[in-house]
Amino acid sequence: MNSNCKRPEVTIEMASSLVEKYFNVKVTKVTEANGYDDRNFIITIEKELVNHGNQFVLKVTNPIDSADQGLIEAVTDVSLYVNHKEGIESPVPMINVNGNYVERIELESKQICAVRLMKYIDGIVLEKIDYDADILYEIGSVVGRLSLIMKNYTNPILDKREMLWSLLSVDKLDEYLFAIENDGHRLLVHNIIEKFKEIVINKVSTLRKSIIHGDVNEQNVLVKKEDGKWTFSGLLDFGDSHSDPTIFDLAIACCYMTLDSRVIDPIMVPKYVIYGYLSVEKITQQEWDILPICVMARLSQSLTLGAYNHLKDPNNEYLLKTGKRGWTILEQLNSVGVDQLKILWQI
Structure with missing residues (x-):
């Protein structure tokens, strides 16, 4: 969490377009979830992906953390490390069309934000x-x-x-x-x-x-x-x-x-x-x-x-x-x- 930044300006329509563009899938439903200083969206796609299902979470990170060189890649690495250990399931990031876990993009608001699509974990x-x-x-x-x-x-x-x-x-x-x-x-x-x-x-x-x-x-x-x-x-x-x-x-x-x-x-x-x-x-x-x-x-x-x-x-x-x-x-x-x-x- 960052206390000196503005949250990414991302609408549901923009979230859908980002997923379709960077992950080459057809989105059928988008719901915004809570977020402190980031934007989070629950994404449903048309066809299930092998071993990953058809629900994901799109995470658009705030501009300040996104600009911190290597930070988003580092926290993504932690999540991957923990998920590989027995007993603690954590969100696994998907590889995008450019072969990356993390993609930094310029939004319509001119904010540059890191975008990741994470596997959805069942539960409440x-x-x-x-x-x-x-x-x-x-x-x-x-x-x-x-x-x-x-x-x-x-x-x-x-x-x-x-x-x-x-x-x-x-x-x-x-x-x-x-x-x-x-x-x-x-x-x-x-x-x-x-x-x-x-x-x-x-x-x-x-x-x-x-x-x-x-x-x-x-x-x-x-x-x-x-x-x-x-x-x-x-x-x-x-x-x-x-x-x-x-x-x-x-x-x-x-x-x-x-x-x-x-x-x-x-x-x-x-x-x-x-x-x-x-x-x-x-x-x-x-x-x-x-x-x-x-x-x-x-x-x-x-x-x-x-x-x-x-x-x-x-x-x-x-x-x-x-x-x-x-x-x-x-x-x-x-x-x-x-x-x-x-x-x-x-x-």
């Missing part, structure tokens, strides 16, 4: 179900498997990538607090920023690092029902992949899983995600010590940057999704406190 986004302890445990185990998989993966572009959505950029949030209308909310975020700097920043050198997904949220996790039970089916959008402390992926997942929990108390949701993570990967004492404040910091980050980006793009209501329950949950987490959260989430 997690936010649409009433999830229970079992699915939260499974999501935690997926994040744990991802941490294991990425231990041996390196990418020179992602290793040096710096981005505002990295948790290590939380100390930059003060510059965006003006976008938060409520004085109490502004003060809450400021205090969490200060606590994050106090607890986390000085310990970064002691933490394990790897390339992380960076945005395991309730709209990037797909689930499907098997034998009457919801189960994980896919992990979407590696567009925020970068090098950071490995534990940040777990913290990010814990943060977003709280937002749409309608059955389990949101404050207790991370316990089940952590339990699943620990079934496949360890958490060091240093990582455990910083986990609660990292969860709170990510929620602060999402709420603040969501408000800021909505000021620039008021028609994109998706930007305010976190705020619908996020402020209440952040206040509750802060009220419980870091030390007590560690006790509540202890396995």
Whole structure:
């Protein structure tokens, strides 16, 4: 996600034309899906492609990330790498008529954007179900498997990538607090920023690092029902992949899983995600010590940057999704406190 750009100006008609031109297929249906700073379209084609079916996702990346030399190719490589590993299905890009996974094109708006067509993964986004302890445990185990998989993966572009959505950029949030209308909310975020700097920043050198997904949220996790039970089916959008402390992926997942929990108390949701993570990967004492404040910091980050980006793009209501329950949950987490959260989430 990028907080300083305008989304690609792409209509449904343009999306259809792009797919037909660059992938030599006949499009029969196009539906726009949610997107933070990119444009995403669900594409249905006339004839099934061998081993790929007839549904795909067209992703048109924002101009700033598209202009970052090699970045889109790097995040595409991560997706391919993860998809080849057992247990985590992720979107596979299709090769276009020019023999590339990624094509940069100039839109009618004069924006130059990277275009990819990804294989559609069957399932629905997690936010649409009433999830229970079992699915939260499974999501935690997926994040744990991802941490294991990425231990041996390196990418020179992602290793040096710096981005505002990295948790290590939380100390930059003060510059965006003006976008938060409520004085109490502004003060809450400021205090969490200060606590994050106090607890986390000085310990970064002691933490394990790897390339992380960076945005395991309730709209990037797909689930499907098997034998009457919801189960994980896919992990979407590696567009925020970068090098950071490995534990940040777990913290990010814990943060977003709280937002749409309608059955389990949101404050207790991370316990089940952590339990699943620990079934496949360890958490060091240093990582455990910083986990609660990292969860709170990510929620602060999402709420603040969501408000800021909505000021620039008021028609994109998706930007305010976190705020619908996020402020209440952040206040509750802060009220419980870091030390007590560690006790509540202890396995």
